[in-house]
Amino acid sequence: MTRALVTGFGAYATETDNPSGLIAQRLDGQQIAGLDVAARVLPVDTELVHDVLAEAIESLQPAVVVLTGVAPGRTAPAVERVAVNVRDFPIPDTAQRVPIDEPVVDGGPAAYLSTLPVKAIVDGWRRAGLAGYVSNTAGTYLCNQVFYLARHLCRVPGARVGMVHLPVTPARSTASTPPLPSVPVEVLEHQVRLALSVSAEHQGDDLRIGGGAIS
Numbered sequence: 001m002t003r004a005l006v007t008g009f010g011a012y013a014t015e016t017d018n019p020s021g022l023i024a025q026r027l028d029g030q031q032i033a034g035l036d037v038a039a040r041v042l043p044v045d046t047e048l049v050h051d052v053l054a055e056a057i058e059s060l061q062p063a064v065v066v067l068t069g070v071a072p073g074r075t076a077p078a079v080e081r082v083a084v085n086v087r088d089f090p091i092p093d094t095a096q097r098v099p100i101d102e103p104v105v106d107g108g109p110a111a112y113l114s115t116l117p118v119k120a121i122v123d124g125w126r127r128a129g130l131a132g133y134v135s136n137t138a139g140t141y142l143c144n145q146v147f148y149l150a151r152h153l154c155r156v157p158g159a160r161v162g163m164v165h166l167p168v169t170p171a172r173s174t175a176s177t178p179p180l181p182s183v184p185v186e187v188l189e190h191q192v193r194l195a196l197s198v199s200a201e202h203q204g205d206d207l208r209i210g211g212g213a214i215s
């Protein structure tokens with residue numbers, strides 16, 4: 001059986017019920033499209049997160065890594081295309097650290113592209129009647145950091161490694177006026193499962209379908 005790692009994040013700032021961590025916990029121990037799924041809930045802590053992620057990758061040697069996090073305001077789940085070697089935090093982490101223009105990895109490459117089949121995942125969502133898109137920036141906070149780190153650390157040949165940002169769930173949505181765009185957690189979970197199964201099943205090059213943006 002091929003191993004997969006799924007991660008989500010715990011609470012931070014206004015996101016006290018982070019759906020990404022909840023979904024990761026639900027998927028832990030499941031078998032999805034021939035993948036043996038192990039999950040970790042990562043701390044929103046720029047120092048601690050490195051060791052938790054490195055330990056998971058080292059012990060599991062996963063062939064598929066799907067990192068998830070919540071992105072309040074996003075209209076639908078988004079597969080991230082690129083991770084940059086920059087930490088420029090717009091809000092503090094849970095240990096009150098605010099790195100500004102610091103690298104994720106000293107001396108590392110400027111960026112890594114996702115090795116997930118990003119277009120095939122979006123296509124899989126649409127075939128299931130669910131909205132989703134390719135995003136060209138994962139930001140400069142913890143989600144970008146773990147995406148960059150996972151790409152940097154995962155040495156399994158041919159591994160599929162990338163990140164999916166999730167919108168908030170309806171309960172969180174109505175805490176803002178006007179409400180943020182939201183998707184029920186069951187639907188988000190299904191979309192993370194589809195990201196895993198498409199990553200396991202899609203062979204060869206990614207689909208050549210448009211997913212770019214003007215800005």
Ligand code: PCA
Binds near residue numbers: 018144
């Ligand atoms: N979202 C944040 C970090 C943790 C999370 O769930 C982000 O998008 O960077």
